[in-house]
Amino acid sequence: MAKTSLDKSKIKILLLEGVHQSAVDNFHAAGYENIEHLPTSLDEAALIEKIRDVHFIGIRSRTQLNERVFAAAEKLVGVGCFCIGTNQVDLEAALKRGVAVFNAPYSNTRSVAELVLAEAIMLLRGIPEKNARAHQGGWLKSASNSHEARGKTLGIVGYGSIGAQLSVLAEALGFNVIYFDSITKLGMGNASQVGSLVELLERSDVVSLHVPDLPSTRWMIGAKEIAAMKQGAIFINASRGSVVEIEPLADAIKSGHLNGAAIDVFPVEPKGNNEEFESPLRGLENVILTPHIGGSTLEAQENIGIEVAEKLITYSDNGTTITSVNFPEVALPAHPDKHRLLHIHDNVPGVLSQINRVLSENGINISGQYLQTNDKVGYVVIDVDKAYGPQALEALKQVEHTLKIRTLYSSHNS
Ligand SMILES: NC(=O)C1=CN([C@@H]2O[C@H](COP(=O)(O)OP(=O)(O)OC[C@H]3O[C@@H](n4cnc5c(N)ncnc54)[C@H](O)[C@@H]3O)[C@@H](O)[C@H]2O)C=CC1
């Protein structure tokens, strides 16, 4: 029987936050059976307890993978964020332990763009308020504060995958689109880039945020920025709750400076569907509040499940790290007749020569070697004809600056 790196039945996979069944199906199809699939996130204490014997973990935006969690995750090899954002993961803490992190950068972008466009139209027509009144037996038939989207200016902050997709959909509907981004980008269609956030805020009838959570975007919209917006404008945030100060936003809605808002992400979000949602925006008229579901469509979740599971499976089976958000990216060929060593180390001079010395001292002939580094970490993959014996593996572990090693044995050689 061929010897494998680590029997797949021993590789434990923990999937949290109701990651789509398509991920589980993909893992099963690839021979991974030891999967725990939970519908919610776990608090830190429960996560620390559970993660100790986990090799791969899959999360969405809620689960916090911080330094303390990584410190307990002694067997962890890879993290899959079944979403776009990776701000819930301490990427440095993962990197310094040789844990590769992956996400799904595109699979839910269309879902977010569609929701935002729908909200922009609803808010321009004052529908949330009219709908609420009708449910209470009222009848708010009026054209006041009710506008067509055609000819209005949509200002997009962050012109990446979502912002650019929103731009195309919005323009098809008759919006004039302007955008602000920290880097210069070619606009889609007739959309044009503006030079400053303030200019965008001053010119837009609808402002929509699509930036990641970064130090530069933290609380980027506060009282001053809201005051710069047009009287009667609409404000939409489906990016991250850390980007907008909620109190001044609530004040601007109450005072009538803004005509409406749609908010999908909040500075503090409930841990699960059973926890009460608290926000100063609750109860305000013409405000759409959604529970961080911008990317939550069945189509997006199914695609994300497939995409991220495939990345984790490929990394587990073959060592490929293409599209990892924290690791040096290496695309590796199959290794049917070779044994493969994955060596992850601090990116300091001399490690590769130490590894090669160990191999030569143990009579191991290299048939293929792949190396990629980033500013912190080096990732070297070495294929050989002969299985690495325990002595060679121990010597490789002892190489100074080693963070993690894995061996993937050929399925054709013993
Ligand atoms: N509500 C939801 O369910 C979802 C929310 N998101 C959030 O949306 C964010 C954006 O997603 P994508 O468009 O895919 O990201 P992306 O990375 O493709 O685009 C982000 C854009 O923001 C720009 N940017 C970064 N810092 C900036 C700054 N300080 N000022 C102006 N522009 C800046 C970047 O240059 C880039 O063009 C994600 O990071 C995530 O946090 C994503 C998916 C679903």
Ligand SMILES: O=C(O)CCC(=O)C(=O)O
């Ligand atoms: O689906 C989720 O849990 C989070 C979606 C999101 O915010 C993201 O993809 O960044």
